[in-house]
Amino acid sequence: MKSLGSDRPFLILLAVVLAVGLLLAISIAIPFGLSAYLANAIGQLATFAVLALSLDLIWGYLGILSLGHGLFFGIGGYVVAMHLLKHSYEVTGKVPDFMQFMGLKEFPFYWAGFGYSSYALVVTAVVTLLIAGVFGYVSFRSRVGGVYFAIITQALVYVAMLLMFRNDTGFGGNNGMTGFTVMFGWPIGLRGVVIAMAAISVLVLGLTLLGCRVLLESRFGVLMIAARDDEVRLRTLGYDTLLLKLVIWCLCALLAALAGMLYVPQVGIINPRLLSPDLSLEIAVWVAIGGRGHLIGAVIGAVLVNAIKFWLSAAAPELWPFILSGLIVLVALVFPNGLVDLAKFSFVRPMISKRLAETPELR
Amino acid sequence: MSGVALLVDTVTVEFGSFRAIDMLSLAIDFGEVRAVIGPNGAGKTTLLDVISGITRPKQGRVIFDDLTDIVRSSESAIARAGVRRKFQKPSIFEGLNVRQHIAIGAEGGLRRTLSREKLDDRIGEVLEAVGLAGLANRSASELAHGQKQWLEIGMVLASNPRILMLDEPVAGLTDEETERTVSLVRSLKRADRAIVVVEHDMDFVERIADRVTVLHEGKTLFEGSMANARADERVIDVYLGR
Numbered sequence: 058m059k060s061l062g063s064d065r066p067f068l069i070l071l072a073v074v075l076a077v078g079l080l081l082a083i084s085i086a087i088p089f090g091l092s093a094y095l096a097n098a099i100g101q102l103a104t105f106a107v108l109a110l111s112l113d114l115i116w117g118y119l120g121i122l123s124l125g126h127g128l129f130f131g132i133g134g135y136v137v138a139m140h141l142l143k144h145s146y147e148v149t150g151k152v153p154d155f156m157q158f159m160g161l162k163e164f165p166f167y168w169a170g171f172g173y174s175s176y177a178l179v180v181t182a183v184v185t186l187l188i189a190g191v192f193g194y195v196s197f198r199s200r201v202g203g204v205y206f207a208i209i210t211q212a213l214v215y216v217a218m219l220l221m222f223r224n225d226t227g228f229g230g231n232n233g234m235t236g237f238t239v240m241f242g243w244p245i246g247l248r249g250v251v252i253a254m255a256a257i258s259v260l261v262l263g264l265t266l267l268g269c270r271v272l273l274e275s276r277f278g279v280l281m282i283a284a285r286d287d288e289v290r291l292r293t294l295g296y297d298t299l300l301l302k303l304v305i306w307c308l309c310a311l312l313a314a315l316a317g318m319l320y321v322p323q324v325g326i327i328n329p330r331l332l333s334p335d336l337s338l339e340i341a342v343w344v345a346i347g348g349r350g351h352l353i354g355a356v357i358g359a360v361l362v363n364a365i366k367f368w369l370s371a372a373a374p375e376l377w378p379f380i381l382s383g384l385i386v387l388v389a390l391v392f393p394n395g396l397v398d399l400a401k402f403s404f405v406r407p408m409i410s411k412r413l414a415e416t417p418e419l420r
Numbered sequence: 421m422s423g424v425a426l427l428v429d430t431v432t433v434e435f436g437s438f439r440a441i442d443m444l445s446l447a448i449d450f451g452e453v454r455a456v457i458g459p460n461g462a463g464k465t466t467l468l469d470v471i472s473g474i475t476r477p478k479q480g481r482v483i484f485d486d487l488t489d490i491v492r493s494s495e496s497a498i499a500r501a502g503v504r505r506k507f508q509k510p511s512i513f514e515g516l517n518v519r520q521h522i523a524i525g526a527e528g529g530l531r532r533t534l535s536r537e538k539l540d541d542r543i544g545e546v547l548e549a550v551g552l553a554g555l556a557n558r559s560a561s562e563l564a565h566g567q568k569q570w571l572e573i574g575m576v577l578a579s580n581p582r583i584l585m586l587d588e589p590v591a592g593l594t595d596e597e598t599e600r601t602v603s604l605v606r607s608l609k610r611a612d613r614a615i616v617v618v619e620h621d622m623d624f625v626e627r628i629a630d631r632v633t634v635l636h637e638g639k640t641l642f643e644g645s646m647a648n649a650r651a652d653e654r655v656i657d658v659y660l661g662r
Binding site: 276279280282283285286287289290291292293294295296297298300301 | 472473474494495496497498499500504505507511512513514515516520523524525528529530532575576579
């Protein structure tokens with residue numbers, strides 16, 4: 058991998074992310090600047106980009122495809138929703154609708170600490186690590202990999218979706234949880250609050266990008282690529298690849314959960330459809346379209362695909378599946394490394410293509 | 421220093437109904453270069469797989485240095501104990517450069533085992549030994565086949581292994597490259613190291629091996645010098661031909 062200072066495409070992307078973050082931060086204070094609607098869209102895109110980075114880390118750099126990343130995204134989302142509901146209740150005194158439907162007059166006992174945001178953070182981390190840790194340990198120990206791992210992760214997210222669809226599970230069933238009114242004591246619909254959430258999401262994206270980059274340049278990152286390219290070779294050189302894979306798997310699960318915690322307050326609702334296998338498949342599609350094994354590819358893929366989706370879902374929703382499948386076919390047939398390949402053609406972006414010609418591996 | 425480096429004791433490996441190794445016993449001493457030869461399917465690579473922990477035998481023991489029971493250890497633990505192996509097909513990491521390979525080989529564990537200076541010194545020595553000093557920052561994917569073979573040898577050599585196994589180190593090499601590999605293997609010979617070579621190139625084997633073991637259908641057919649092997653009727657029949 059090129060050193061950080063000489064990797065221009067990465068630095069450009071990082072600069073763009075930070076500039077957008079700064080623009081959002083300024084817009085909080087001044088009344089003109091970005092609209093709440095646009096800021097909200099940017100904020101959601103940023104959380105998708107973090108989610109894509111989390112998958113790229115394990116898939117692009119360690120060669121383990123997860124088709125159930127929505128599970129960890131969903132854990133973060135559900136926990137933050139519980140926090141927001143409890144917090145809103147403490148401020149407004151109104152019991153959430155879904156609990157009233159269940160005939161509850163107050164919160165069940167296990168919601169006890171959810172009024173505190175720090176408690177919600179700890180619960181997210183613990184639940185994510187527990188599920189990712191146990192599942193990862195069992196799978197990697199039995200040397201389950203490749204398609205088998207992908208299929209099992211897909212099944213896992215499907216099971217979680219079915220569980221959450223049941224009203225008796227207690228998290229709002231198929232309607233999910235909504236009606237968040239207060240966040241950190243502020244009304245959640247306030248323009249400043251909406252923009253602040255977007256700014257934080259973009260900032261987290263910037264930090265995630267930088268953090269992943271530092272990790273990949275470290276000795277650990279070198280070992281990840283070695284394990285991806287030839288795991289048996291690495292193992293027979295004395296390396297315990299089980300531990301290596303487990304650590305990265307848990308790390309990327311935490312990142313996905315963090316993305317979920319940022320996403321749900323911005324859309325104002327969580328329901329089991331977040332855990333549907335389609336979404337988890339789509340995350341892999343974003344990364345594949347952008348360019349697997351390239352941090353900038355994951356971000357560009359997630360932002361681009363979702364931006365088109367946002368726009369089309371208003372303009373021509375029936376076209377979206379065809380466009381998405383078209384993109385997948387294009388990537389599979391023409392650009393095996395995703396859009397990062399595109400930059401190699403001089404008619405698209407002459408400046409970057411020149412740098413790419415010098416280095417076949419752009420990261 | 422001498423003594424038995426590796427003791428293979430009545431090992432049997434079965435794949436389904438096929439017996440790849442059949443009650444094989446073998447002792448390899450420190451300080452020797454042992455060639456394991458034999459026709460395809462004789463069990464040569466399977467033997468290396470057992471010694472490196474990749475394949476578990478159905479029965480038998482493999483003892484390294486009178487201490488480690490290899491059959492009960494994981495691949496990474498066997499490697500850390502000092503048993504390293506180059507694979508038949510050059511196995512390298514396409515996404516890394518030459519230097520990173522040697523560093524991975526030298527450290528041999530998730531935890532750092534060497535200081536930065538010691539690591540740099542060791543990388544320099546190994547690159548010099550395998551003749552890749554000028555290509556330290558080259559991506560491994562850009563190397564020629566022969567260079568990939570040497571890179572993998574360098575990678576397994578970097579940790580100063582006590583048992584070094586080379587599976588077909590000169591397969592696909594030119595005569596000149598084979599010549600360099602001969603001197604490389606000779607230079608690796610040490611009193612406290614055993615080198616096991618699996619190879620089909622008999623001239624190469626004759627030039628490097630102290631003793632040869634001829635395997636046939638998972639059993640030892642012959643053990644002794646290469647010159648005697650060439651003269652042995654049974655070896656000629658099943659492998660060398662007349």
